[in-house]
Amino acid sequence: MNILYLPGYRYPDSLKEPLTCGDLRYSFNLSRALVRLGHSVTVISRRESEDGESSELDGVRIFRYKSELQKVFSTSFDISINRFRLFKKLYKEADLIICNSPLSLELSLTIKKPIVYICSGLEDVKNYSFSLGEILGYLGIKLLRDPCKRKTWKIAKYVDTTAEKEDRTLLKWGIPAGKIKTIGPSVELSRYFPQSENLKATFRKKLGLSAKQKVILSVSRFTPAKGLLETISAFKLLTEKIPDLILVLIGVRHSHNSSYYDNVISLIQESGLKDKIRILENVPEAELPSYYSIADFVSVFSKDYDPLPTTIIESMACGAVVVSTYYETRDQMIQDKFNGIYVKERDIQDWADKIELLIQNPSLPKEIKSHGIQVIQDRFDSLKVAQQYMDLVKS
Structure with missing residues (x-):
């Protein structure tokens, strides 16, 4: 055809x-x-x-x-x-x-x-x-x-x-x-899958990560609906309890709101998180599976309305645990505590608490990762x- x-x-x-x-x-x-x-x-x-x-x-x-x-x-x-x-x-x-x-x-x-x-x-x-x-x-x-x-x-x-x-x-x-x-x-499963340990080590080195540091990743445009300001505020709460964390923001400035990126930078500086947050702009499509693969958690902390971000299924395909704002539309992708974790919209304390729970109970992320990969292979x-x-x- x-x-x-x-x-x-x-x-x-x-x-x-x-x-x-x-x-x-x-x-x-x-x-x-x-x-x-x-x-x-x-x-x-x-x-x-x-x-x-x-x-x-x-x-x-x-x-x-x-x-x-x-x-x-x-x-x-x-x-x-x-x-x-x-x-x-x-x-x-x-x-x-x-x-x-x-x-x-x-x-x-x-x-x-x-x-x-x-x-x-x-x-x-x-x-x-x-x-x-x-x-x-x-x-x-x-x-x-x-x-x-x-x-x-x-x-x-x-x-x-x-x-x-x-x-x-x-x-x-x-x-x-x-x-x-x-x-x-x-998602294209011939490219999006858990990457090799050697490749993951290469990308961790690019980010300057220590062996102990866990990675929270966000992949989105720098635009208000993606909730990046809320993500940074929630991350600050979490680091007060668990210091060995890095937040990586991958994105593009392809946004209707031209000042939003500047607001993100300002909040990082005001929060004293400059050493704990990495911003990577315009990451090539070919490299995204590697960044997803080194992420322990992928944050999709949207607000207002953001029905089905593709980053959710890309993350799951690469073996990361997705922590997502709950919207009714996202039930199509995520079953809470089975192949992902839901948090309340704009609730930074809930976001921090859920990730802390996952870190303190390592068997739960392993189950979620396994179920997530299977759901992607079956449906996406x-x-x-x-x-x-x-x-x-x-x-």
Whole structure:
């Protein structure tokens, strides 16, 4: 099958690049898995420079365009004549269109090929600050992106909520029940698995860790919904009882709130935690499994709304224990005290207490790690998830 794929964010040219957000991780894992299942996948993605029209990454063909409105729409939406021209050209050979980004100018075409639209979080997150650029971006999303999204849903054959509990949101917005499907995120198990002891030792050395120090890891954008300020405050509480801990924050400054990173740095300095917190920006995708593998615990201490972070299943696949804010949507990934640990939203004392409990009872993390790996292999293997899409379309 020939598949034309429109990811919401810029698709990488190689594994040496970071993947900037969960939406892109979803597109990246699914597109590569579809190729491994024997399908032809063509991606239409932005480019950051004028160099190069197209490329290939592990069998995925990537056609790039220069966006005319990149400064206005820096996230998962674009109104671009260049994208429209590429879509019109590549659409002819496609049997199926998969979108993580709404169509815009493309809606002017008569599209007869089936569309599967993949949603990744349907509720707005309070991530914006009040700079002029961010206000314009927010208005563009509300006045242009959201209407285009609903029009794309209208012509799509299926709309995938990805989060099981969000089907009611689509129903509320008038999407017919028969059009709504739920196929969750996935992880590429050929790359995400517990790494060798030698490789783990190499990465521990890169971080300057002693043999005794335990690692708490967070992988996210530097954006308010990820709860990094709350994570740092909770970590300070924990270190007062257990000093041999290091917090590693891996992320990218791909955020609507441009001042949030500065707030993170300020809190680290004010808390006196400079020697206990490492910040690593723009970590290559190829290195992430090693960082997950050296983590004793992975913190996903989100706030407000962050339904299904891919970092949860990536962590489990690499044998780390996930400590996650409880949201109803995350029941799809985590069963409390079986393959992960839930904490209350914004409750820094609960976060510190739960990790202290895990450290003091070493048999519990071992059981959780084992169950986590099994859950990923059973439910979140990218090849199995890709096959679900193909079975859906063929049916």
